[in-house]
Amino acid sequence: MPLNIHIHKVQFYETDLMGIVHHSNYLRFFEEARVAWAVSRGILDYQKPESASHLAVLETRVKHLKPAKFGDDLHVEIQAKIEKIRIIFEYKLFCQAKSADAISECRTVHVALDENLRPIKPPHLLKTILEKEKWIETWLSN
Amino acid sequence: MPLNIHIHKVQFYETDLMGIVHHSNYLRFFEEARVAWAVSRGILDYQKPESASHLAVLETRVKHLKPAKFGDDLHVEIQAKIEKIRIIFEYKLFCQAKSADAISECRTVHVALDENLRPIKPPHLLKTILEKEKWIETWLSN
């Protein structure tokens, strides 16, 4: 099952003059969920972020279905898989008080880098964990 | 007693290339605590932010004692008082895993505004609540 993670309540500083969450902040919400996923899997330690520091973001894609607003309580469902050397996450963002449907969907693609910032195979532990993850169905196409 | 509010874990997007939380984000942490305080006192409804929209920030002052880092679990102690038409909040930021002492202290000063953005007396409910608040001692001088 995809992991369901509570993120946080939307704050004033995440809104813009249109009265809704600025779209750039969604990538922050999804990162927050990705970090919580990595901590839950024992891949990342909140006190030792170095361990995560060589996973680069290759691509992000976000679909906006309904706006998030100040005070909304945000949840994220997240699923992960590995495809050759690429690590893929998909996310659904929910505001349960508003709707049973996702208000946003996202896909991010990552790759491990070596010291010279060249793409390499993911570390063994990460690979093993990713191969055990359940990927229900693809939410966003490539 | 000042209210003690858990804020959140520090996220990657709150750090900068020096490896610590960018100093501008502290004002966001303190706002997060101020909003939680206002909700706890029945002054603000997360679903109706309009109610808060005419309280302007006149002044902010932040002292940095120790840096906050990625993954730190932040708590804020907050106290409030009213002085004529000015509303004053003071904050202590804690990362309990690191130290019993505050890692940052802050003071913000606010005023209610009318439709034309002119300073007015605070709304009656806010005034009544502020007069009941306990102000232990002043943490930052004027």
Add this chain to the structure above:
Amino acid sequence: MPLNIHIHKVQFYETDLMGIVHHSNYLRFFEEARVAWAVSRGILDYQKPESASHLAVLETRVKHLKPAKFGDDLHVEIQAKIEKIRIIFEYKLFCQAKSADAISECRTVHVALDENLRPIKPPHLLKTILEKEKWIETWLSN
């Protein structure tokens, strides 16, 4: 020709602890270019942002080719077109001191909304302007 717009120098507050620009900020860079494009076309007035306030972001897609760093001088090439009621922008982000190639590419999709936040046809002026824009080639697939 796509419009080439200078954005700004990368600031400390746009970097994260990995020493590079946090990926969420790229959407801010592209918005900065989109706004400058709209101003250059007479669609948006910097002093009257209301005019832009009913163009919603439906989707964003960003490819990261090389990291942007503190002090980098960023330029954006931007092109726009209209497809039925959807407005599509594509962007290439350049840091000329580093490379002649784009360091990031992006596609954002927008739609005009009515008072009730329902999708409508773009305003006439916007439509007329978009129909005159040159779309060289599609940089990112759907």
Add this chain to the structure above:
Amino acid sequence: MPLNIHIHKVQFYETDLMGIVHHSNYLRFFEEARVAWAVSRGILDYQKPESASHLAVLETRVKHLKPAKFGDDLHVEIQAKIEKIRIIFEYKLFCQAKSADAISECRTVHVALDENLRPIKPPHLLKTILEKEKWIETWLSN
């Protein structure tokens, strides 16, 4: 004379649902000016930020006189001085299209740190430059 530096036009992502610039962003504007000052004095190289990485922020103080809004063209006047081991900057933020008076004033206090994050004397070059700076008058009290 204090240095006068153009910062940038206010962007959508710097506003909040109250329609004005979120107060946390002012510290970003002032940092932008401080960095430009350091570059203009030959202390900092945009391509080598490491040189600046051991100047910590000890304290910030911001007064808000008028709100900044989307599209405003911001200028900052900045002055600097050294007091023992503390480095002090003061700033006035202007939006010339609106008013000849500052819309915000700020004071930030910094200190150089050694490898173990302990306060030390500023590097010689920085000290020499700071001693030559003109400090017109103190804009904000301690």
